[in-house]
Amino acid sequence: MSIKQRKREKQRQSTRELIGIDEITDFSTKTPYGELVYFIIHPTNISVLSDENIGARIYALMTVLKGIAEIEMLCLNSKENFEDNKQYLKRRMEMEQNPVIRKLLQQDSTNLDRMQVQMATAREFLIIIRLKDEKESNVFPYLSRIEKNLKDQGFVARRADNADIKRFLGVYYEQNVTTERYEDYDGERWVIFND
Template identity: 40%
Template sequence: MSKNKRNGVQDLIGLERFTNYGVKTDKAEIVFFAVEPTNISVLSSANIEVKVHDLTTVLSMIPDLEIIAMDSAERFDGNKWYVKERLQKEENPAVRELLQADHDFLDEIQLEMSSARRFLFAVRFRREKPEQIFGIISQVQKNISEHGFTVKRMDKAEIKRMLALYFGASIIGDEIPDIEGENYIKEADTNEEKK
């Protein structure tokens, strides 16, 4: 490898660029579909069996379909552990009260976020042409939808949000810029123009 070539995070994880349909990696193009979760706690046993059967059917129709389950916001375990440790060691009653309030708040937020799961399907394309990819994407989305799942192909902004959560670049999935530091460059240019 030449000394001039710099390895950034993008290179290390194999991401090359966004495409019209998804993300291009060094090995494949990946298209992501967001699937609305079903609250099975309110379904009867028979309806749960139907949902499982529908999912099994989708997976048999699209054998290369990958399933991703993730939180839609960063987990709070580390923060809760830290506050709990501090709470055990703290002797000042006023500080203990504040730490307990923080711990309760984190519990409350985590409970709200626990129902905020994201379920994604992914399809990898290795040698297909763009027009083939479009046709396959349409068929995949149709097959998933016809089996009782609400599905949507993720756009660039949604994929960026998902990657930001996955790699810990954002706690709540804020939109990240296409270019690292882009906002600072714009601000510097604006300040320069004002002079």
Template identity: 40%
Template sequence: MNRKQKKELRRLLSTRQLMGIDQLTEHGLKTAKGELVFYLLSPDNLSVLSSDGVRNRVRALTDLLRGLDAAELLALDSRESFQSNKNYYQTRLEQEEVPAIREMLRRNMVHLDGIQSTTASAREFVLVHRIDSKSNGDYSSLKQLEKRIQDCGFHVRMADEQDVKRLLAVYYQQDVTTEHFDRFDGEGGVRLNG
């Protein structure tokens, strides 16, 4: 297949096909290599724990993950990054000669730093549990894994369909602002007019 044919073939594929996703499931997605189940994790009361307490929780989770056949951890930003804006202001600051505009650019950079520091802990941790296509991942074993993670001192819940769509949007597009994702293009417009 030549380059032009490959390009035409890619143009005809859906977004899911391009990403290698066969379908969304109740708590994850299916690919050709099996099903992925997503667990949303957040540590519990880290600010009041001693460094040894934090270390013990991390160790317990590490030991749990070592015992799993196939698991991956994702750490995603759950907020916007202002780094490109800060880089732009810095470049403009270096080029600008008018003192009033230089001061305005400097204040904008300080403002962005303030926003960034107040949301510094806005990270989202996701455990991705891979289930072989040969083995049927029954719901009870998925709930047992959720309970075992809770026993390590973490808040955890299996992702729902909207969570999965949001995670994909953050991973592929760095879109942290969309709150609801439609199942089909134009679904929101049909609902408004219906």
């Protein structure tokens, strides 16, 4: 295949094909390397815990990790990153001659700092289970056991649904944390059925 043909073929690929996802189901993503099921773990603020409690949390996580061979973990910064904007404002303040404009730029920078502090705890932790050649009748009991194991160890966890999967794919690939609902197809919200 020539370079032009490969380039045309790549342009025709859908977003899912480009990132290696065959299908997004109600509870997983299907890839050429297996089906991925996600569990969302709500973080614990360890800054307010004693050393003993932190040790207990670490031991609980270690117990979960030892009990599941196919486990993978992912941490998402589900917040907006303002560093580029703050650097831009800093450069503009250094260049700006007008003191009024410089003061406005400083206020903008302070506002960005305030927003970033408010969103500092917006992290998501995911436990990912890669299903390979599992019988369909065994999948849901297996996933329920994993969810129960997480909860038994004191983690606040739930299995991600279709909307959750689309949301954290949007965060992971696009750093998009502001979209409320992701569409299956571009412009889907504008299509009116049965009209």
